[in-house]
Amino acid sequence: MDSELDSHALNKVLLIAFHYPPVNVSSGIQRTLAFSRYLPDSGWQPIVLSAHPRAYPFVSDQQLRDIPQGMLVKRAFALDSARHFSIKGRYLDILALPDRWVSWLLGGVISGLKLVRSQKPAVIWSTYPIATAHLIGLVLQRLTGLPWVADFRDAMLDDVYPAPGARRRCHAWLERKVVEACSAAVFTTPGAVELYRQRYPYISDSKWHLIPNGFNEDIFEEVEIESKKNLESSEQKPFLLLHSGVLYPSERDPQPFFDAISELKNEGKISSKRLCVVLRATGHDELYQPVLDRLDINDVVTLAGGISYREALSEMLSADGLLIFQASNCNHQIPAKIYEYFRAQRPIFALTDNQGDTAKALLEAGQGSIVALDNKDAIKAGLDDFLQKVRAGEEVGVTKEAAQRYSRRAFSADLGEVLYKVSCSNKE
Template sequence: MDSQLDSHTINNVLLIAFHYPPVKVSSGVQRTLAFSRYLPENQWQPWVLTAHPRAYPSISDDQIGDIPEGVVVKRAFALDSARHLSCRGRYLDILALPDRWISWWMAGVIGGLRTIRQNKVSLIWSTYPITTAHLIALVLQRVTGLPWVADFRDAMVDDVYPAPGIRRRCHAWIEKKTVEACAAAVFTSPGAIALYRQRYPTMAENKWHLIPNGYNEEIFAEVEADMKPEAGKAGRALRLIHSGVLYPSERDPKPFFEAIAELKVQGLLSVERIRIILRATEHDELYQPLIDALCINDIVALEPGISYREALSEMLNADGLLIFQAANCNHQIPAKLYEYFRAKRPIFALTDSHGDTASALRAAGIDTCVALDNKEAIKVGLLSFISALEQGTGAVVSQTDANYYSRRAFTKNLGALFNQVIAAAK
């Protein structure tokens, strides 16, 4: 027996997610993609409801082949208000409430209802971001009465997002209705659960569930099998990699740049010793002038985005990996951290010691953390980290600890939660 369902029973679940191939994003797509891949192993057949590719800011075919065979994907009509409904770069606020993809809502509801009725769907699951995904699920739950599991990869409302005004009020309203209507709310970090417990103190304790982000072992194994030994690695400068978005307010690299500049002036860092690659920051226009002004463009390079598999290969070949996370995101853990764990490369984390990111690193045996905004601490910590790399003593995550964060294992937890929700609804 699997939970309270017969082990041979297959139940249908509607997965509502804006981010699904061919969208090109740094990490958000991987969670739903993995769930859709592994849920059938746990007696749940997924039916995916997502947006038409025209709505995505950018697309890539590099993960289309990762959509599991047998998973039906419904791509409902959707537009991006900023690109499709604007005039001279401006558009009405009502066309972006709760977000720029509100046009997905109506078609998503219609497509979702059709999928539910034609395939005897037993349960609805939706994931935020994007807010409209939860709005679609909220309507479907009210119309069908089906149990709903709401997934929060991030908090819908926090201290600085959305900015005060109608959009923030709209987010807060949808968040409240979501928490009230869903049978279970899933979060990716302990701090996020604590935040929502405090925000909604009257909710039952069994409302809240933790399923962290993770890594896709099959894709890592495929990348490793295709990797070729890097020529001349022993004679080159150490290479540190950060792969993904560097938000100015949540992952500001300015103190890091300043620390590197001072270490370079002091003769402690040089291009012969270290090379730092910041891949796909999405804010190069902000950071390149600063790098140039500090005269560290020989050490720090901003590089464009590459395919997911290429990014994993770059992680596996790096000498060290970088994480940036500000104290105002203490209840969040960057999804790439778990891919860093699986890459088993030393990690230098610029993050608050009291946050969930630092806690996850310590639990995995990594203690190379300094505050993102403390230039002096960065200088000391970075030199120590580089010295450990040069001596071959940089700490890496053990295979046992890395295995814990397999998305396949976490999908088993999700399937068990679905079973609990269905049993409670009977």
């Protein structure tokens, strides 16, 4: 249901985002949700243009309460081609260009124009990785002439995604149009900024901006209070090592990790009484369960189902250690969960390339247990060392003070500055 918004704010910004409650995804909604929550502190009153919930693969009302009271949220017509236009699981390729939610384009543009006329925002903002969001932003920018900030949570093109074909050509065309037409392009990692700077050398450096992902302190404090109420003695419990979120077979392949666990178990260095590895909501359990069966490590490694966002944060707070998986082909990316890991203040064991942005962020935060994702022997030695150091109190998590630099409230203030700059430039 749409809600009415007070009209007294000095500046308004139209936020175009596919991922917004009630969509049920692990981290995709948190960035826009935080911006909509904290931008008023920087003098910006958000208006949200999202998709109708029927387009979402999964919905939940668990984070509807996190939408600021009085926020105007318009949910435009949208369908999912894979579910609504397929026959026996197949549908025309044109119905998935630039993505499966291209039907959102028409409803989004019409609703966006109505919001521009009625609410008179000073700036348009849209966020990828749902490419149709940027397509809506592009059309609205051309029709209204308003300054536009394009937010890239991921790169629209990399070495392997999208696969060669019509979708890759469409993404390449749209990406170029977006970076040329937008007033500012925002990225979440230094590597992504450099990637686009090199890809578009004719674009002024002043267009590129870095605003990382982060954690929501208000929600964390709420969860922390509840977690302390439910705290149980863990003296007789095995060491809980947790990964929370999707494990992509190519970008976060856990096979070498499984092999390392198997060898450590066979050598008697770990057992189910001493270590419990929980891989929460991998998204690919059907691929990994046979591997666990074959290696006989089901007693040590558990594939656990999805839980609510607050429950996931609570589990991070209760873990003895946290896991990060990130392949070298994603060196210009940083998993969004890493900032929540920082705030959870638990020691982190990272399987990633030490030259990538993920490793650099970990080192800056004082987390040095980093081994290559694809090196079984390095994982084996590194994990054994990590477990010993944590048990001895020699390996600790990020301090709460150090973690505060990654709060979404602070990053929302950074976005407020970008919005102010492009709105002022438009008036000149």
